[in-house]
Amino acid sequence: MSVTTPAGFRAAGTTAGLKPSGRPDVALVVNDGPDRHAAAVFTTNRVEAAPVTWSRQVVSDGRADVVVLNSGCANACTGPEGFEDTHRTAEHVAEVLGVSSGDVVVCSTGMIGERLPMERLLAGTDAAASALAADGGAAAAESIMTTDTHPKEAVRHGEGWSVGGMAKGAGMLAPALATMLVVLTTDAVTTPADLDAALREACRLTFDRVDSDACMSTNDTVVLLASGASGVRASREDLTLLVHEVSADLARQLVGDAEGAQHDVEVEVVGAASEDDAVDVARTISRSALFKCAIFGGDPNWGRIVSAVGTTSAEFDPRALDVTINGVQVCRATGVGEDRSRVDLSGRHVHVVVDLHAGDASGTVWTNDLTHDYVHENSAYST
């Protein structure tokens, strides 16, 4: 169900023929109200795709009625013509569904530098509009997949209301492995301001802390729609909590399905002087190709971790670093600690803890190992 679990939403997914694989590639999510509040967060990449430019404007007034998504083509680096294609898509969907085109969010993912096959896309949106259903969430989630091996959905329930979501793309908001598209829905009664605050806080702590390969997409979009259909008012605090939980769930699913990855790596930095320091150090470790290769090789190579820490400007004493990998403190005071052969890296989950001994703040970034399959998928697949 996911995006259609909260009341007031319908969704659909269809095959428009945008992808060579012939798999589903167009999705619609419709908010039937009574509220049509919307908030969104977009890629910070300055080279942004046409649908990002369009959708940024759509949600600027805090309202959106429909989200139309396609896989198979990113509509990025396509110039004024590409923007016109996005505009035309929104106009078409608006007409079919009887809403204003200015309330239609558009999301695209796929190859950069290619124009959308508009006739097929518009026919696909017609088919999707005909298929809209109150249980259409699963079909929508399947239609936005690219290199994902399975759809990603999550739901959390409050007292009489809920939050649902779907995601694609094994990455993060900034940066991203592949384009990340996320649609979140809730039937809580809320305000545009609370919705925006809840989404930003959730993104900051979840999608922004996933770093598969340090690459940022031109198309990343996370949009949150509120229908108010439950009739139950949610406090900003409760709303933030549930949106955070659904986002964290989806973010974990993204890491778990990252292209070619064999390990999910939780890099936790503790004892930091500030949260910013902790996240900076965790992100730097997460981006070390040498560290990521070592994890793939089952090698608890803490030297590659401390040498990554040393490149940051975080506050710490270079002689006082501790590193624990899966419970074994392999590095103590920047020197040899417990026997590294005791570290078991055979499981999917790897937990690295770095103690900076510089304060009480902490932060975690999730990443993946760097594998033969990553290289294979990204040298063979043009996205």
Next chain:
Amino acid sequence: MSVTTPAGFRAAGTTAGLKPSGRPDVALVVNDGPDRHAAAVFTTNRVEAAPVTWSRQVVSDGRADVVVLNSGCANACTGPEGFEDTHRTAEHVAEVLGVSSGDVVVCSTGMIGERLPMERLLAGTDAAASALAADGGAAAAESIMTTDTHPKEAVRHGEGWSVGGMAKGAGMLAPALATMLVVLTTDAVTTPADLDAALREACRLTFDRVDSDACMSTNDTVVLLASGASGVRASREDLTLLVHEVSADLARQLVGDAEGAQHDVEVEVVGAASEDDAVDVARTISRSALFKCAIFGGDPNWGRIVSAVGTTSAEFDPRALDVTINGVQVCRATGVGEDRSRVDLSGRHVHVVVDLHAGDASGTVWTNDLTHDYVHENSAYST
């Protein structure tokens, strides 16, 4: 000859048994004067190895008589005991050669977090001291190799004087793939100030612009020794020119022998508002795992280039980017340009030119593709 091509230098390389492979692992380079000027540049990693801490102090007075180098062990993250090992190495070499230990530069490369086998190392330095020869440059160059597939040497001649050099490690000063160690020598008559200026300018434009995998070593060291033995005075300008040429030659050799690489990629950014902008954009492209995988796959995927450009803070209009790959302008005004199928990526050398259309400055960074062999070497080999 390389480091022994300039007059006034002797060198040697021997096998001390520090490496499981049983290949040569200890080298000496001795400056017999009459001058003993020295300049050096070290890693900016805050977690620096003991030999870096030691050698930084040695060259602070502008003088060094000897450089002793070992492969097989980095002596990094080894605490006060590791520093004592470096100190003892310098004392031992100083005594054998009749110089002051405060004039002995020490360089180490290999595994982090392991102590040096001191008895073997010191015996190796004795053997190297006995083997010192005016044609020992090649033996020294071979002894500092780790994952290098061949020694790296370069020589350039001025009017009656010369500059020679050797290098190991497929990387750069900051950051680095593996530890980079470089010893440069000249028999020009110069001053410590000119020597320092020449080295810093050369490093800035060569070793600092190689970025194989964005990882910075704890041990990177570039040292330049001047003997004055030619009796010919070199201007700062001429000295800088030749040191730059030798450094550029060695830097290219490092890229050409990077771990697992199949392509050498020259990322040139033109039309930048400043040289800093140009280098920032070139470095960001050089660090994109997706771009590097595409090159490995023979895919002129310009979308991955412009999306990397978009993550920088350089000055440019996101709608005005041009990208040329091996002479084919595949992206024009951030849109589709010439037919990408015309790009030939079958050769070793790949030349990417990005025009920011924001000014007259330019800059180039050299990198490599991301290959199966890179993942294999760095998941199987613990360094």
